Amino acid sequence: MTRTALVVSDVDGTLLTKDKVLTEAARAAVRKLHAAGIGFTIVSSRPTIGMGFLIAPLAITLPVGAFNGSSIVDAQLKPIEQHLIPPATARRSLDVLIEFGVDIWLFTNDRWYTRNPDGEYVPHEKRAIKHDPSIIADFTPHLGAACKIVGASSDAALLQRCEAVMQDAVGTKATAVRSQTYYLDVTPPGHDKGTFVEAMARRLGISTDAIATIGDMQNDLAMFAKSGISFAMGNATDDVKKRATHVTETNENDGFARAIERVLEINQLA
Known part of the structure; x- marks a missing residue:
C-alpha cells in the first residue's frame, strides 16, 4: 500500500458546508495533515478570485487548481499555468x-x-x-x-x-x-481535475498513487480516476460514490474531516 503524500480536495459540497462555511473540524483536519507531513491543496470549478479566502485558514503553500484545474496558481493566486477556451x-x-x-x-x-x-x-x-x-x-x-x-x-x-x-x-x-x-x-479542453492531480504529482516528484482526493460531483471523477485513494462525500450521487474507493459523511456532517481521519489511519497501516 502506497503512503499518501498529498491530499487534493474539492471545495463546494466537500470542504465547505452548503452555506459556504469552513468549519473548525475541517481546519483541524488539515492541521493534522500538516503535522503528519502530508501536503494539502484544493482544486475547484471556482474562479481564481473565489479561492483566496481559503489559503490562509488552511495554511496552503502548494499550487491551487481553479476552473476545474485548467488554471494552476500559486498560493498568492498568481498564474503558474493557464489555459483558455478557444x-x-x-x-x-x-x-x-x-x-x-x-x-x-x-x-x-x-x-x-x-x-x-x-x-x-x-x-x-x-x-x-x-x-x-x-x-x-x-x-x-x-x-x-x-x-x-x-x-x-x-x-x-x-x-x-x-x-x-x-x-x-x-x-x-x-x-x-x-x-x-x-x-x-x-x-478549456484537455484539462480537468485529473490533469491537476497529475501536475501536482510531477511538481512534487511523487506517484499519483500517493495522492488522495475528496469530492462530490461529476467533475471530481477525473481526479478520482488518477489518485491512489478517493473519497466521495455522503451528499454525492450514487454514480459518483460508485467511482470512489471510499465514501464519507456529508458536508453537513463533517464528511471532509472524517475522510482526512481515514487517510491518516490508512497511512499508519501502510
Missing part, C-alpha cells in the same frame, strides 16, 4: 446555453461577467466567491479570455439534458460537466 468554442457554448434558456456567466482570470444581474444564482455566487459580477450587454469582447463559461439553473433535469447537448456541441474543444446540480461548467 473563442469559437466559447461562442458555440453560449449558443447552447441560450437555446436552453439558462442564465449565463463568463469568467476570465480576474473578472466575472453576466448580462443578468438578477439571475437566480447570482446572490449565491456572490456569497460563495466573495466577489461581485461585472454587468455587460455582450459577451463577445471577452470570448478571447474565457477561462470558464457557466450555465446556471435550478432545473436540474434541464441542466442535465443541456450537459449532454453541450458535450456533443463542443466535442474535444472544451470540457463540459456539471460542478453542481445547478451549474454546468465549460472549461
